[in-house]
Amino acid sequence: RRVVVLISGNGSNLQALIDAQSYGELGGEIVAVISNKADAYGLKRAHDAGIEAVALPHREYDSREAFDGALIKVIERHEPDLVVLAGFMRILTPMFVHRFHGRLLNIHPSLLPAYQGLNTHARALADGVEEHGVSVHFVTEELDGGPVVMQAVLKLRPGDTEETIIERIHAREHLIYPIAVRWFLEGRLQLGADGPTLDGVPL
Ligand code: GRF
Numbered sequence: 001r002r003v004v005v006l007i008s009g010n011g012s013n014l015q016a017l018i019d020a021q022s023y024g025e026l027g028g029e030i031v032a033v034i035s036n037k038a039d040a041y042g043l044k045r046a047h048d049a050g051i052e053a054v055a056l057p058h059r060e061y062d063s064r065e066a067f068d069g070a071l072i073k074v075i076e077r078h079e080p081d082l083v084v085l086a087g088f089m090r091i092l093t094p095m096f097v098h099r100f101h102g103r104l105l106n107i108h109p110s111l112l113p114a115y116q117g118l119n120t121h122a123r124a125l126a127d128g129v130e131e132h133g134v135s136v137h138f139v140t141e142e143l144d145g146g147p148v149v150m151q152a153v154l155k156l157r158p159g160d161t162e163e164t165i166i167e168r169i170h171a172r173e174h175l176i177y178p179i180a181v182r183w184f185l186e187g188r189l190q191l192g193a194d195g196p197t198l199d200g201v202p203l
Pocket of ligand 1: 009010012013014087088106107109173
């Protein structure tokens with residue numbers, strides 16, 4: 001089973017997927033990593049792991065549609081079973097989302113449906129919530145609104161700041177994303193007409 005990972009930055013989640021693959025625990029192979037930013041550190045991680053690393057700077061395209069069209073072409077050359085968004089900081093067009101419907105996963109740093117969009121940690125802290133966390137979800141047209149398949153909770157502590165929770169958030173991301181990807185690649189996790197299922201059971 002073949003996986004393409006899209007990134008924009010550091011790529012620590014990509015690294016967790018690469019590590020899982022190296023332990024034989026990913027259920028498939030990362031065949032390409034694509035970044036819309038040429039200086040993304042994640043491209044070096046891919047290169048170091050012997051994975052094809054592609055920079056596709058969005059600024060070189062006139063429109064979102066043109067960029068997404070180019071992105072689709074690069075992705076499809078690699079014939080992926082699954083496309084994984086791992087810190088890919090671009091809003092995707094409906095055309096793109098439809099093209100990969102049911103085989104497009106994202107990880108978002110909040111307990112969705114809470115805190116869709118950016119700056120999730122700051123907003124959770126400002127609201128004084130007791131629980132924050134991370135979500136893996138199938139991507140649909142609604143930004144950060146697709147069906148959730150897995151979450152990990154982070155209990156906030158007095159005195160927590162954005163900086164103190166980022167590390168604990170990432171630890172949880174690195175734990176759950178490879179599991180969700182493996183379940184998908186093993187055919188256990190699917191997006192059916194009525195929503196996601198795990199081993200045939202609606203989530
Ligand atoms: C993660 O917090 C993820 O939830 C969000 O972007 C961040 C990416 O981090 N979508 P990294 O590049 O994987 O380190």
